[in-house]
Amino acid sequence: MIRMMFGELRKLRRKTLLIPTLIGVVLLTAFFTSFVFLRVHSGKPNGARGVLITNDFLSGKNGLVYGFQIMGFFLGIVALCVFASQTAQEYSLGTLRNILVRQPSRLKVLIGKYFAMAFFTIWLELAAAVCALSISFVLAPRSAISTSAWMSASGLQLLGETFINIFLGTLAFGTLGMILGLLFRSPITSISIGVLWCLILENILGAVISSTTKWLPGANFANISQGGTSIISYQRSLATSGTYLIFGAIVVAILFKKRDVSN
Amino acid sequence: MSDLAISVSALSKVYGERQAVAQASFEVPIGSICGFVGPNGSGKTTTMRMLLGLIKPTHGTGTVLGEDIRQPEKYLFNVGAMIEGPAFYPALSGAENLRVLASIGGFNQKRVATLLEQVGLSDRGDSKYKTYSLGMKQRLGIAAALLPHPKLLVLDEPTNGLDPSGIQEIRNLIKEMAKSGTSIFVSSHLLSELEMISDHLVMLREGKVIFTGRTHDLLAAQNPLLVVKPEFGVDLNKLVEIARKYGKKATVADGAITILGAVDWAPTFNRLAFEAGITLATISVTQPSLEETFFEMTGE
Numbered sequence: 418m419i420r421m422m423f424g425e426l427r428k429l430r431r432k433t434l435l436i437p438t439l440i441g442v443v444l445l446t447a448f449f450t451s452f453v454f455l456r457v458h459s460g461k462p463n464g465a466r467g468v469l470i471t472n473d474f475l476s477g478k479n480g481l482v483y484g485f486q487i488m489g490f491f492l493g494i495v496a497l498c499v500f501a502s503q504t505a506q507e508y509s510l511g512t513l514r515n516i517l518v519r520q521p522s523r524l525k526v527l528i529g530k531y532f533a534m535a536f537f538t539i540w541l542e543l544a545a546a547v548c549a550l551s552i553s554f555v556l557a558p559r560s561a562i563s564t565s566a567w568m569s570a571s572g573l574q575l576l577g578e579t580f581i582n583i584f585l586g587t588l589a590f591g592t593l594g595m596i597l598g599l600l601f602r603s604p605i606t607s608i609s610i611g612v613l614w615c616l617i618l619e620n621i622l623g624a625v626i627s628s629t630t631k632w633l634p635g636a637n638f639a640n641i642s643q644g645g646t647s648i649i650s651y652q653r654s655l656a657t658s659g660t661y662l663i664f665g666a667i668v669v670a671i672l673f674k675k676r677d678v679s680n
Numbered sequence: 681m682s683d684l685a686i687s688v689s690a691l692s693k694v695y696g697e698r699q700a701v702a703q704a705s706f707e708v709p710i711g712s713i714c715g716f717v718g719p720n721g722s723g724k725t726t727t728m729r730m731l732l733g734l735i736k737p738t739h740g741t742g743t744v745l746g747e748d749i750r751q752p753e754k755y756l757f758n759v760g761a762m763i764e765g766p767a768f769y770p771a772l773s774g775a776e777n778l779r780v781l782a783s784i785g786g787f788n789q790k791r792v793a794t795l796l797e798q799v800g801l802s803d804r805g806d807s808k809y810k811t812y813s814l815g816m817k818q819r820l821g822i823a824a825a826l827l828p829h830p831k832l833l834v835l836d837e838p839t840n841g842l843d844p845s846g847i848q849e850i851r852n853l854i855k856e857m858a859k860s861g862t863s864i865f866v867s868s869h870l871l872s873e874l875e876m877i878s879d880h881l882v883m884l885r886e887g888k889v890i891f892t893g894r895t896h897d898l899l900a901a902q903n904p905l906l907v908v909k910p911e912f913g914v915d916l917n918k919l920v921e922i923a924r925k926y927g928k929k930a931t932v933a934d935g936a937i938t939i940l941g942a943v944d945w946a947p948t949f950n951r952l953a954f955e956a957g958i959t960l961a962t963i964s965v966t967q968p969s970l971e972e973t974f975f976e977m978t979g980e
Contacts, residue, residue: 514734517734520785
């Protein structure tokens with residue numbers, strides 16, 4: 418399992434994947450964080466989903482993590498795509514047979530790949546965190562936002578909690594991506610279905626029947642990244658997401674173990 | 681430990697109503713080079729996949745290096761394989777692709793450079809796999825198969841896409857591996873190549889084993905061929921007609937006619953040709969090649 422993880426990490430750290438993904442994450446983080454801080458005095462919506470974020474709010478302990486927190490959902494979508502493509506491409510490229518000849522234990526292959534991609538998620542999250550925090554500190558004085566609460570004990574605790582929540586939310590999206598990759602065995606199909614569901618269909622469903630939001634997987638994963646909301650509690654999202662993902666993981670693990678590798 | 685590298689008994693694989701492999705039984709002795717031949721779709725790759733634990737047999741049993749094929753984790757660390765052509769990550773270099781597999785298999789990373797040199801890719805090891813020619817991809821596949829210092833090498837069409845010198849290199853490599861004690865189980869469409877290197881053969885047709893044993897025994901059991909070359913090429917068809925008139929099976933190739941199983945008939949044929957006003961330039965007896973035997977046995 419450890420060997421599989423190191424093998425997978427060699428693949429994930431390739432320049433053509435790691436650098437463009439990091440650049441994309443950093444640019445998006447920079448855009449969202451700058452947007453919040455630069456428009457704080459405009460009186461117009463400057464937060465996620467058209468919310469107005471005020472100077473007072475940003476001067477509190479939440480100000481440090483707000484830009485980073487907005488990125489939680491986008492990091493999740495990136496993770497979904499990476500997990501799905503890295504899993505499904507083993508089928509489409511035919512490389513799965515090489516892997517299984519070198520590591521015949523299929524569960525070890527799955528777990529090793531999963532841990533490697535979880536590490537990849539941490540790299541992305543660290544990049545987003547460093548970018549969001551740096552921009553927040555740079556732009557705060559320009560917008561006359563006090564940063565004294567940011568570095569307080571409770572501010573730093575919130576930073577740690579936010580990092581963990583975003584990691585868990587992102588990992589949940591990634592796990593969904595891996596499940597789709599194993600089910601559909603095609604990178605394009607699994608990414609399309611995952612992104613279409615989380616970005617479009619869930620929003621339509623939530624808008625038409627608002628009560629479904631509590632049960633939709635993408636909404637719950639995003640809610641974990643946010644640390645919970647007044648609509649869905651953090652604990653409920655953890656439980657709902659965990660149930661979906663554990664069930665999905667068991668199904669695909671059984672399929673992966675039993676299926677013939679004939680491509 | 682068993683003296684057999686591979687042993688399968690009544691091995692079958694059924695997909696829906698299609699029987700890909702039917703009751704296949706054969707043995708590959710340790711240290712031998714065993715050619716695995718059969719027409720396209722005869723079940724060669726399916727059999728190899730079952731030996732490598734990639735697909736599960738529907739029925740039957742088998743062992744590889746003395747271990748049950750249903751427990752591939754017990755023997756695959758001693759097996760190198762290239763199945764159905766090379767498959768690697770296009771965005772990684774050849775060397776990096778091998779390093780990924782070395783990591784997964786727990787092999788020394790230093791072996792990568794040695795293997796690239798062994799298969800003639802040391803100068804292109806850092807180039808991306810997607811820039812490789814078919815022959816280079818094939819060589820990389822063979823390098824990957826050699827990663828574990830294998831006791832058994834399973835190669836599916838290893839010379840696909842290689843030029844004549846590349847084919848010769850692979851032939852020499854296989855011979856060297858066999859000399860060092862590695863058992864080789866190799867399929868190829870180039871039957872002349874297999875005839876040159878393999879001491880054992882397994883022949884499949886429609887999923888069934890139609891021959892298993894020593895290559896020499898197979899070829900020796902075949903009826904010899906009478907090869908007759910007339911002085912003038914225009915007489916070829918007349919010679920074929922004479923042979924057929926007397927119930928002999930004759931074919932024309934390379935300016936000569938080949939008559940199957942008619943060695944004792946040579947003096948008669950010579951006289952008949954003379955009476956028809958045809959002068960024979962040469963008349964010789966030869967054993968059928970593996971290719972000729974294969975076509976005869978498989979009816980291809």
